[in-house]
Amino acid sequence: MIVFVGIAKGEGASFSINLNNNNPIQFCATSVSIAEFISIVTVGTPNINGFKISFSEGYKLNEDELVVLSHGTLRVNWSASTGALELTGGTAIQDYVTAIRSIQYKNLVSNPTLGIRKITISLNDADYLPETSHFYRFVEKLNLSWSAARAEAMSTNYYGLQGYLATVTSIGENDFIKLKTKGVGWIGASDDAVEGEWRWVTGPEGKEDGNKGLLFYITGSGPYQGSYTNWNTGEPNNVGSGEDYAHITVFSNNPSGSYKWNDLPDSGGKDEYTSKGYLIEFGGMEIASLHLSATLELHVNEIPIIDLTKIETLICGDRFTTVNIAPNGTTKFTLSSIDNKAQVIGLKVTAPGGDGIYPMLCKASNSNNTCFLEKPFSLSFYKIPHGKLNIDKGICKKYSFDASFTSIADLSKARFTWIFGGEIIADGIGLIKQNIPLGIRPSPANLEMKVEENGCSNNYEIKDIPVDPTLSVAVINPIRCQPEAFEFLAMNTETGVSYDWDFGDGKMGTGQKPTHTYENAGKYDVRVTVVTNDIKECTNTALVKEMVFAAPLPDAAFIMDNNVVYKGKATVNFSNRSSGSGSYLWNFGDESTSDLENPSHNYAVTGYRTVLLKAYNEYCSDTVSHQLLVAFDKLFPPDGFSPNAPDIADQEFLLNAEGIIPEGYHLTVLSRWNDVVFEVREEIKGWDGRMVNGTFAPAGAYVWILNYTDFLGRKHQQNGTITVVY
Known part of the structure; x- marks a missing residue:
C-alpha cells in the first residue's frame, strides 16, 4: 500500500x-x-x-x-x-x-x-x-547517562508525535536504524527491575505487561518467545553488576561486531563503550495517526529482450517458417506483419504472395506486462534454383571441355560459380555456359557448379570426368659416364596410372621411377606413355629428344722408367699411356702435383710413394696409380769435429741419415792402438770426444766402424777415420 x-x-x-x-x-x-x-x-x-x-x-x-x-x-x-x-x-x-x-x-x-x-x-x-510508520533520529550527546537520555527523549515531540528511546523489535527496524541513522548510543531496553529480564521499557512497548514493559530476553535462556534480539557475542553479561541498560556500540577494529547491543551501567562505559548519544523514535504513542511522510513503491522489473540473432531471415524453397526467437526468462513474444501481407499464427509465418521480402514486427513484454519492447525485422521467401548440369560427350578430355546448365526458369540474373578439381574456374552473373580448361589435371577430376539467386542456392556435381592424364618427364642427371645408370622420373596429377618407357636403345621399362644403363656411349631419345588404370584408359605420351648422354669413359694408364730409386739420384720419368682424355692431373705421393702429360719428378725423401694419374675428357675421368720406392744408399760422414767448437752441431761426431733406424745400429770408435774409445748399440747417438773413462780423447785421427739397418730392413756396414781437433 x-x-x-x-x-x-x-x-x-x-x-x-x-x-x-x-x-x-x-x-x-x-x-x-x-x-x-x-x-x-x-x-x-x-x-x-x-x-x-x-x-x-x-x-x-x-x-x-x-x-x-x-x-x-x-x-x-x-x-x-x-x-x-x-x-x-x-x-x-x-x-x-x-x-x-x-x-x-x-x-x-x-x-x-x-x-x-x-x-x-x-x-x-x-x-x-514504512514497516513501523515511525520516525527515527539520532541525538548526539557525549557521556549522557541512560536515565538522562530517556528523559530527554520523552520531552521531545516531532510535529505532535511523542518521542522515546527507540525500541528495536525486528531485523528490518534494526537494519533501517543502522543504514539511516548511524546511531551509536542508548536504546530503550533495561533489566533494572528484575535482573536478567530484559524488557523494552519505553514507547508503546513500555506500557505492556502492566507497564513493566515488553519482555524480549531472559539471561541464561535466550530470546523470549522468539523475540528479535541483536546482542553482541557474550552479551548481556552484567560485568561488575549494575549493567542494566542497552546500548548500540561500534568497534573501530571489529566491523562484524559493530551495531550490536551491549549492556552498560546507567552512566555508560569507557573507550569504545562510551555513550555517543541516544536513538529517539517518534510514533505509536498517540491515539490519532499522523502522516508526516509520503512513501511510494518502485518496481524494478525484468526487462524484455528480443534476440533475433537465431532467426533464419532467408527461407529458401518453402512458403512458411517458424520464427526462432531466442527465449529470455519469462519474456513473452508476439509477431505481426507490418504490411499485413504475411499470415501469422503464433510464431509461424506464411507468405501467400510468393517470392519477396515481408516486413515483420516482434513485440515483447515481461511476465507482468509492465515493460515492453519492439523490434522490426524482415523475412525473405525465395525459390531454390533448379536445373541440369551438362558436359560434352567426348570420352577422354585433353585440353578443355564445354559445360552448361539448363533450367526452365530464367536464371539470367543468377550467380554461377564453376569449380573444377577444387579450383574456381569462373564466377559471375548469368554464366550458364563455361569452357573448363584442364591445365594441370586435378585428381579426382570432379566438376562442381553452384547457382545462387536471391540468396538461395543449389549445388550440382559430375564426378570422375575422364581426362587425359598430365605427364612430365625428368632425369636426375642428363649426363652420366659409362657405365653409370640414369634415374628417370615421370610425374602427373592422377592416381592409379601405369607407365611404359622406351629408353631409345631398344630397351624398355615400366614404373614411375625406372633406372637404365646404356651399353654404348651416345645421346638417346626417351619416350614415356602414361595410361589410367580404369575402363576409359585415357593416355598421354611424352617424347624428349636427346634426353640423356651416356658419355665415354677415358682409360688412364702410365709407366715410369724406374720403380726403385735412391736418395740423391731420385729422379723418375713418367710416360702417359692414357686414351680418350685430354687433361691430366698427377699426384706424386709427396704432396707434389703436375698437370703435364709426361712429367719428371725428383724425390727428396725416402720411402714408398703412390703415384696417381687422373685422366679427364669433357664429361668423365678415370684414375690409375702405381707405387715406387725411394731407397737409402749410404752415409756420407764428416772427416773431423771439435768437441769445443763454438757451434754445438760441430761438437759431436754423429753418423745418421733419413732411412736409418735405431734397431741394429752399432757404432765403434777405435784409437790407433785399436783400443775402443767410444761405442753405442741400438741407439742413434753421436760421439762427443770423451773416452770410456770420461776424459776427452787427445787430438788426432781415430778409426770408426758403423753397422746399421735402413727402413727397408737392409743391413749396411761402413768405416772410416775421423780427426779430433781442439
Missing part, C-alpha cells in the same frame, strides 16, 4: 504532501521519474529546512541511485551509503516541488536486482520507516 498524503503540524503551521498517483512506479530501462505529479500545500509558515527523499526498503548499494535533473539554487546531496537524497537551502516550497518532480531513479548495473524498492519523501530532520 503506497501512502501518498502527509500532514505535518507545528505551532500554527502545517503542510500536506500529495503524490497524485496511486500506481507503483515501473522501472524498465535506465531511468524513470518517481514523483512527477507531486504537490505540497502549506498552511501558515512551517519551519522547513529541507526534504529527504530516501530508500526506506529494498535499497541496493552500488546499484540504485536518485538523480535530480532540475534543482535551481537548492543544494543537493546524494549519499550512496545511506540511499538518501537531501534537498536544502530553499526559501519557497515550489522550488522543492520542482526539484522533487524532476527526480529520477537510475540503476547503475546491466543486470538489475529485481523486486520492490520503497522510497519515502519527508522532511530532512528525521527518517521514516
Whole structure:
C-alpha cells in the first residue's frame, strides 16, 4: 500500500504532501521519474529546512541511485551509503516541488536486482520507516547517562508525535536504524527491575505487561518467545553488576561486531563503550495517526529482450517458417506483419504472395506486462534454383571441355560459380555456359557448379570426368659416364596410372621411377606413355629428344722408367699411356702435383710413394696409380769435429741419415792402438770426444766402424777415420 498524503503540524503551521498517483512506479530501462505529479500545500509558515527523499526498503548499494535533473539554487546531496537524497537551502516550497518532480531513479548495473524498492519523501530532520510508520533520529550527546537520555527523549515531540528511546523489535527496524541513522548510543531496553529480564521499557512497548514493559530476553535462556534480539557475542553479561541498560556500540577494529547491543551501567562505559548519544523514535504513542511522510513503491522489473540473432531471415524453397526467437526468462513474444501481407499464427509465418521480402514486427513484454519492447525485422521467401548440369560427350578430355546448365526458369540474373578439381574456374552473373580448361589435371577430376539467386542456392556435381592424364618427364642427371645408370622420373596429377618407357636403345621399362644403363656411349631419345588404370584408359605420351648422354669413359694408364730409386739420384720419368682424355692431373705421393702429360719428378725423401694419374675428357675421368720406392744408399760422414767448437752441431761426431733406424745400429770408435774409445748399440747417438773413462780423447785421427739397418730392413756396414781437433 503506497501512502501518498502527509500532514505535518507545528505551532500554527502545517503542510500536506500529495503524490497524485496511486500506481507503483515501473522501472524498465535506465531511468524513470518517481514523483512527477507531486504537490505540497502549506498552511501558515512551517519551519522547513529541507526534504529527504530516501530508500526506506529494498535499497541496493552500488546499484540504485536518485538523480535530480532540475534543482535551481537548492543544494543537493546524494549519499550512496545511506540511499538518501537531501534537498536544502530553499526559501519557497515550489522550488522543492520542482526539484522533487524532476527526480529520477537510475540503476547503475546491466543486470538489475529485481523486486520492490520503497522510497519515502519527508522532511530532512528525521527518517521514516514504512514497516513501523515511525520516525527515527539520532541525538548526539557525549557521556549522557541512560536515565538522562530517556528523559530527554520523552520531552521531545516531532510535529505532535511523542518521542522515546527507540525500541528495536525486528531485523528490518534494526537494519533501517543502522543504514539511516548511524546511531551509536542508548536504546530503550533495561533489566533494572528484575535482573536478567530484559524488557523494552519505553514507547508503546513500555506500557505492556502492566507497564513493566515488553519482555524480549531472559539471561541464561535466550530470546523470549522468539523475540528479535541483536546482542553482541557474550552479551548481556552484567560485568561488575549494575549493567542494566542497552546500548548500540561500534568497534573501530571489529566491523562484524559493530551495531550490536551491549549492556552498560546507567552512566555508560569507557573507550569504545562510551555513550555517543541516544536513538529517539517518534510514533505509536498517540491515539490519532499522523502522516508526516509520503512513501511510494518502485518496481524494478525484468526487462524484455528480443534476440533475433537465431532467426533464419532467408527461407529458401518453402512458403512458411517458424520464427526462432531466442527465449529470455519469462519474456513473452508476439509477431505481426507490418504490411499485413504475411499470415501469422503464433510464431509461424506464411507468405501467400510468393517470392519477396515481408516486413515483420516482434513485440515483447515481461511476465507482468509492465515493460515492453519492439523490434522490426524482415523475412525473405525465395525459390531454390533448379536445373541440369551438362558436359560434352567426348570420352577422354585433353585440353578443355564445354559445360552448361539448363533450367526452365530464367536464371539470367543468377550467380554461377564453376569449380573444377577444387579450383574456381569462373564466377559471375548469368554464366550458364563455361569452357573448363584442364591445365594441370586435378585428381579426382570432379566438376562442381553452384547457382545462387536471391540468396538461395543449389549445388550440382559430375564426378570422375575422364581426362587425359598430365605427364612430365625428368632425369636426375642428363649426363652420366659409362657405365653409370640414369634415374628417370615421370610425374602427373592422377592416381592409379601405369607407365611404359622406351629408353631409345631398344630397351624398355615400366614404373614411375625406372633406372637404365646404356651399353654404348651416345645421346638417346626417351619416350614415356602414361595410361589410367580404369575402363576409359585415357593416355598421354611424352617424347624428349636427346634426353640423356651416356658419355665415354677415358682409360688412364702410365709407366715410369724406374720403380726403385735412391736418395740423391731420385729422379723418375713418367710416360702417359692414357686414351680418350685430354687433361691430366698427377699426384706424386709427396704432396707434389703436375698437370703435364709426361712429367719428371725428383724425390727428396725416402720411402714408398703412390703415384696417381687422373685422366679427364669433357664429361668423365678415370684414375690409375702405381707405387715406387725411394731407397737409402749410404752415409756420407764428416772427416773431423771439435768437441769445443763454438757451434754445438760441430761438437759431436754423429753418423745418421733419413732411412736409418735405431734397431741394429752399432757404432765403434777405435784409437790407433785399436783400443775402443767410444761405442753405442741400438741407439742413434753421436760421439762427443770423451773416452770410456770420461776424459776427452787427445787430438788426432781415430778409426770408426758403423753397422746399421735402413727402413727397408737392409743391413749396411761402413768405416772410416775421423780427426779430433781442439
